[in-house]
Amino acid sequence: MKKLCSMLVMIVLITALVGCGESADKKVDSSAADEGKITIWAWDPNFNIAIMEQAKEIYLKDNPKVEIEIVDYAKGDLEQKLHTNLASGTTEGLPDIVLIEDYNAQKYLQSYPGSFEDLTGKLKHSDFAPYKVGLMTLDEKVYGVPFDSGATGFYYRTDYLEQAGYSAADLENITWDQYIEIGKNVLDKTGKHMLALDANDGGLMRVMMNSAGSWYFDESGKLNVANNKAIQESARIYKELFDSGIAKPTSGWGEWVGALNTGDVASVTTGVWITGSVKAEASQSGLWAVAPTPRLDLPGAVNASNLGGSSWYVLSSSKSTKTAVDFLNTIYGSNVDFYQDILVNRGAVGSYIPSQSGSAYTKEDEYFGGQKVYSDFSEWMQKIPSISYGLYTYEADAAIFGVMPEIYNGGSIEEALKKAEEQVKSQMQ
Amino acid sequence: MKRIKGSFKYIFLSIASLISVFPFIWMVIGATNTATDIIKGKMTPGLEAVNNVKMLLEMVDLPLVLWNSAKIAIISTVLLLLIASLAGYGFEIYRSKIKDKVYGGLLLTMMIPFAALMIPLFRMFTKMGLLDSHTAVILPTIATVFMIFFFRQNTKSFNRELIQAARVDGLKEYQTFFYIYVPTMKSTYAAAGIIAFMTSWNNFLWPLIILQTDGKKTITLVISSLSSAYFPEYGVIMVAIVIATLPTILIFFLLQKRFVEGMLGSVK
Numbered sequence: 179m180k181k182l183c184s185m186l187v188m189i190v191l192i193t194a195l196v197g198c199g200e201s202a203d204k205k206v207d208s209s210a211a212d213e214g215k216i217t218i219w220a221w222d223p224n225f226n227i228a229i230m231e232q233a234k235e236i237y238l239k240d241n242p243k244v245e246i247e248i249v250d251y252a253k254g255d256l257e258q259k260l261h262t263n264l265a266s267g268t269t270e271g272l273p274d275i276v277l278i279e280d281y282n283a284q285k286y287l288q289s290y291p292g293s294f295e296d297l298t299g300k301l302k303h304s305d306f307a308p309y310k311v312g313l314m315t316l317d318e319k320v321y322g323v324p325f326d327s328g329a330t331g332f333y334y335r336t337d338y339l340e341q342a343g344y345s346a347a348d349l350e351n352i353t354w355d356q357y358i359e360i361g362k363n364v365l366d367k368t369g370k371h372m373l374a375l376d377a378n379d380g381g382l383m384r385v386m387m388n389s390a391g392s393w394y395f396d397e398s399g400k401l402n403v404a405n406n407k408a409i410q411e412s413a414r415i416y417k418e419l420f421d422s423g424i425a426k427p428t429s430g431w432g433e434w435v436g437a438l439n440t441g442d443v444a445s446v447t448t449g450v451w452i453t454g455s456v457k458a459e460a461s462q463s464g465l466w467a468v469a470p471t472p473r474l475d476l477p478g479a480v481n482a483s484n485l486g487g488s489s490w491y492v493l494s495s496s497k498s499t500k501t502a503v504d505f506l507n508t509i510y511g512s513n514v515d516f517y518q519d520i521l522v523n524r525g526a527v528g529s530y531i532p533s534q535s536g537s538a539y540t541k542e543d544e545y546f547g548g549q550k551v552y553s554d555f556s557e558w559m560q561k562i563p564s565i566s567y568g569l570y571t572y573e574a575d576a577a578i579f580g581v582m583p584e585i586y587n588g589g590s591i592e593e594a595l596k597k598a599e600e601q602v603k604s605q606m607q
Numbered sequence: 608m609k610r611i612k613g614s615f616k617y618i619f620l621s622i623a624s625l626i627s628v629f630p631f632i633w634m635v636i637g638a639t640n641t642a643t644d645i646i647k648g649k650m651t652p653g654l655e656a657v658n659n660v661k662m663l664l665e666m667v668d669l670p671l672v673l674w675n676s677a678k679i680a681i682i683s684t685v686l687l688l689l690i691a692s693l694a695g696y697g698f699e700i701y702r703s704k705i706k707d708k709v710y711g712g713l714l715l716t717m718m719i720p721f722a723a724l725m726i727p728l729f730r731m732f733t734k735m736g737l738l739d740s741h742t743a744v745i746l747p748t749i750a751t752v753f754m755i756f757f758f759r760q761n762t763k764s765f766n767r768e769l770i771q772a773a774r775v776d777g778l779k780e781y782q783t784f785f786y787i788y789v790p791t792m793k794s795t796y797a798a799a800g801i802i803a804f805m806t807s808w809n810n811f812l813w814p815l816i817i818l819q820t821d822g823k824k825t826i827t828l829v830i831s832s833l834s835s836a837y838f839p840e841y842g843v844i845m846v847a848i849v850i851a852t853l854p855t856i857l858i859f860f861l862l863q864k865r866f867v868e869g870m871l872g873s874v875k
Contacts, residue, residue, distance in 0.1 A: 217819075223666055225837050247820070252831040255815050262816050266726045268733045271819050432841070436646040454838045458643045 215245040216502050219260070220277040221253040225451075226326075226488070229520045233509040236516060240508075244501055253279065264290045269495035274502045278322070279488045280313045281571045284399075286491075287316045288569060294321045295492040300503050301511045307529040312564040314489055321491060323506045324529045328449035328487035329559040330385050331468040332357075333456060335370075336547060338444040342367040349469040351481045354386065354415045357472045361424030361444075370444050371426035374437035375419060377582065378429075380575035381485055385447060386412040388565060389483035390474045394575070394602075395568030401606070403574065403599040404592065411474050413582070413591050420586060447471055449485040450555050454525045456545075463545045470558055482561035487529075527555055534559075570606060577601040634852070637845035645841040659842040666843065667829050668821075669850070676825040677854070679744050679814075680807040686749040687803045688796055694750070695758025696788060700770065710759075717752045721812060729816055739819040748807055754799055761795040761869070762788075797862045798869025805855050826851045 220226040227250050234246045251259065256277070263272050264286075278286055287294060296319045297303075303311045306324040314322035334349065342364040349360070361372030375382065387393055392408035395401055403409055419425040426443055428434045435452075437443045439459040446452060456466060470481035490510065492502045509516055510530065517533030520526040533539070534556035542548045568574075580601070581594040637645050640653035663669065698710055728747060737743040765788065773783040789796070811827045818824055830851060833844050859866065 221832065222837060223833065224840070249819065249821055250832045251815075251828075252834060255828070255831055258812075259816055262725055262729055266730045266733070268730055270733050271738045431839075432646050436648060439643055440647050451837045458838065 214243050214498065214501060215247070216274040216496070216498050216505065217247045217249065218275040218277075219249050219251060219256055219273040221251055221256055223250055225524055225526065226277055229524055229526055232519065232523075233505075233516065236513065237505050237509055241501075241505075244505070246505070249273070257282065260286070264293055269493075272493050272495050274493060274496035274498055275506065276491050276493065277325070277488050278491050279486070280310070280328075281486075281567050283314050283322065283489065283491075284316065284567060285569045287314075287321055293494055295494050295496070295499055295503070297321060297323065297492065297503065301507050305511070305531055307531065307559050307562065309484060309559075309562040309564040310487070310489065310529045313567060314491075322489040323491075323510050325489045325510065326451070326487050327527045327529045327555075327559050328451060328485045329527065329555050329562060330389075330447060330449050330471045330483045330485050331551075331555060331558065332445060332447045332471055333438075333452065333466060333468050334445035335441070335443075335462075335465055336467050337465050338364055338368050338370050346467060346469065351470055352472050353475045354472045355418075355475060358415070358418055358422055358424060361419075362422055364444050365424050368444070371437075371442065372424040372444050373419070373426070373446060374428045374434050374443045375416075375425040376428050376430070376434060377416075377420065377586065378579050379434075380579055381448065383409070383412045383416065383578070384571075384575070385471065385483045385485050386415065386474055388485075388563065389471055389481070390476050390479040391563035391565060393565045393567060394571060394578075395566065397566055399566065399568050401574070401599060401602055403578065403602065404596045406595075407476055408474060408479075409578070409595060410591050411476060413578075413585050413595065415474075416582065417585050449487070450527045451486065451525070453551070457525075464547050466546050467549055468546060468551050468554060470554075478563075480561050480563060482558040482563075484562045521552060527552060527559070529559065531556075531560070570602060573605050574598075574602045577605070631852075634845055634848055637841060638849050640842050640845075642839065642841040642843075645845070655842055656846070659840075659846045662840065662843045663846050666833070667847070671822065672824055672826050672829050673850070675741065675823060676808055676827070676851075679741055679810075679825060680804050683745045683748045683807045684800055684803040686745070687751065687754055687807075688800055690750045691754035691799065692758045692789070692792070692796070693784070694755040695760075695762050696784060698755070698759045699762040699765075700767070713752050713755065725812070725816060728813075732817060738817060739823055740817075741823065743817045744810070744814045744825075747813060748810065754803065757799055757802075758795065761792065765791065794865045794868035796869070797865030801859055801862055801866050804858055808851075808855055 218230060220230055227248060230248050234248065238244065238246065257279075260272075260276060263269075298318075298320045301320075301323060303320050303324075307327060310324035310327065311320060314320055314324070332349065336346075339345075339349065339360075342360070344360060344363075352360070357372070364370060364372050387406075387408045390408040390411075392402075392406060394403055394406075394409070420427070426437055428437055435455045438446055438452075438456055439462075441462065446456075456462075471483045473479040473481045490506055492499055492506070496502055510528075514530075514533045514536055517528045517530055518536045518538035520528065521538045534553070539552045539556055540550055541552070543551050577598040578595070581598045584594045584597075585591055633650075636650060636652050638659060639656040640649055641655050641658075644653055644655075698706060732738060732743045732746075735743075737746075769787055769791070770783055773787050778786065809827060810825075811831070814825050815828055815831075818828065826847070830844065830847050833840070833847060
């Protein structure tokens with residue numbers, strides 16, 4: 179009798195589970211069959227999400243039947259979800275459009291071939307900054323819609339630099355060695371550090387490398403660390419920045435941005451996205467200006483670089499690829515006014531070149547003493563060397579910053595970089 | 608000499624408790640300041656609390672998110688307590704030749720990290736059609752090996768003669784469990800309940816993977832997405848964290864006495 183009872187309970191439970199599954203399955207299918215719905219995954223509620231909401235509003239005016247759902251995740255979380263979903267081999271649950279950070283683009287494209295829609299010819303890619311298009315190209319096919327730029331600039335406090343005897347012209351197109359010399363004078367005359375720097379953060383090294391048209395990997399994706407002149411030179415400058423005393427050591431994002439807002443440092447060289455954080459301190463209005471990024475003293479290096487930035491990709495598994503591509507093309511690939519709006523309201527510098535002659539880009543900014551900063555950034559953006567980030571940017575970054583303490587302590591740069599290269603190699607296997 | 612030793616002890620304990628309480632104090636102070644103030648290291652309360660709450664409510668459907676978290680945490684805690692205590696009771700009280708082998712096998716599975724289970728679990732739940740459902744968040748949490756182990760250990764101090772007496776008095780097995788065992792093990796249930804509730808409330812990775820729409824998200828997922836930004840609104844994040852911490856603190860203080868007893872394994 180007992181056995182019969184437990185058998186019955188088991189049968190009821192299994193039936194309930196299977197029934198549950200079937201009913202939900204039907205639900206998923208019916209929603210997927212609706213051609214007009216697109217789901218978008220992105221991060222940063224005040225930036226990417228807010229901008230996408232604006233894009234959605236504009237698109238829905240002309241296409242009221244389309245339904246657009248924007249889902250907000252943290253960047254790392256979104257990547258984790260996307261990896262798990264793609265690796266599991268099930269396409270259910272994947273969005274139609276996803277935001278991917280440029281550094282990781284090739285990793286996704288090469289690890290999950292066929293998962294992303296080939297957009298070659300479906301969008302005028304020649305209208306975008308060439309370096310952005312290069313990052314999303316694989317085997318001569320272009321897979322993404324370029325979005326925000328991480329074009330870099332050398333933001334500086336005009337009051338501190340003037341006190342040390344420098345005018346804007348003295349800061350144009352300098353090398354990092356000249357920057358260090360200027361920093362020493364600023365420290366002498368004002369007592370302020372020239373920059374805030376986290377000894378374990380690879381951001382500035384990526385800025386330096388990119389300006390020299392180099393990366394941790396060469397064009398064919400082969401690791402290029404130990405004998406890479408740009409990396410050797412960047413490591414030397416990192417050490418010099420600390421040895422000369424012009425760098426204020428900080429740890430983490432909060433302390434780093436805090437050094438700018440409190441007036442502790444005279445400059446910061448980073449992506450254009452820092453503008454919002456600099457401007458957050460209203461009391462410093464009129465005291466800042468932006469000059470071109472310093473360059474490495476190497477042949478071919480330019481005074482323009484990039485740090486960060488991301489782009490939109492359409493998943494091949496989408497049931498509404500046509501709508502998704504049309505949406506991205508209509509807004510991100512041709513709407514000049516939209517780019518003016520997001521620049522003014524969100525501080526987003528898009529990489530769509532025709533938008534950059536618009537009124538918002540050519541407006542003088544009081545915070546930067548009347549400088550037309552965005553017009554300058556647009557000009558620098560087009561000079562950024564086009565490189566390939568390869569598949570393991572963050573792994574290489576971590577390995578190099580694992581050996582940087584040896585360099586800071588006076589060890590051989592070549593030896594340390596050799597060690598880092600070996601470590602990345604073992605991770606790549 | 609003894610006095611000096613004693614006062615050293617108190618100074619050390621005061622410093623240690625200050626260090627452990629500091630993150631909470633900073634969290635509350637942060638909730639009253641702007642992001643720029645927090646970045647600049649301001650350590651005094653500000654006047655931005657209302658503003659931060661307003662911004663949070665604009666950015667997130669807070670009542671819905673809290674309801675999602677509470678629903679998941681309560682259901683999974685109740686089911687986990689029931690299943691784990693039944694299993695713990697069964698493993699300890701009943702006799703069977705293969706019992707210890709099965710138990711050993713179960714304990715071994717504790718060594719498999721969740722990351723290794725994630726992709727198969729995701730496939731399984733997708734095939735079951737449970738993607739983006741709270742059922743899928745709850746199911747993997749309702750039977751954990753640690754909780755079975757916890758109940759079995761505590762059941763060791765349970766007086767078996769009570770069971771024999773109950774059997775002699777004619778109680779059925781399930782009656783013995785619910786009328787004799789459960790009331791006797793209150794402290795164990797309280798301790799396990801706090802741990803289970805906190806684990807479920809703070810659960811992050813699995814809900815992140817299996818939930819797909821904003822309307823289904825839990826508070827931990829929302830806090831995580833708030834902090835990923837070019838310009839993070841630290842004040843708003845702090846408010847969200849304060850709100851997310853309150854239920855667990857409340858439950859802990861309500862059941863504190865029982866929790867300590869339960870962790871010590873006492874039977875009352």
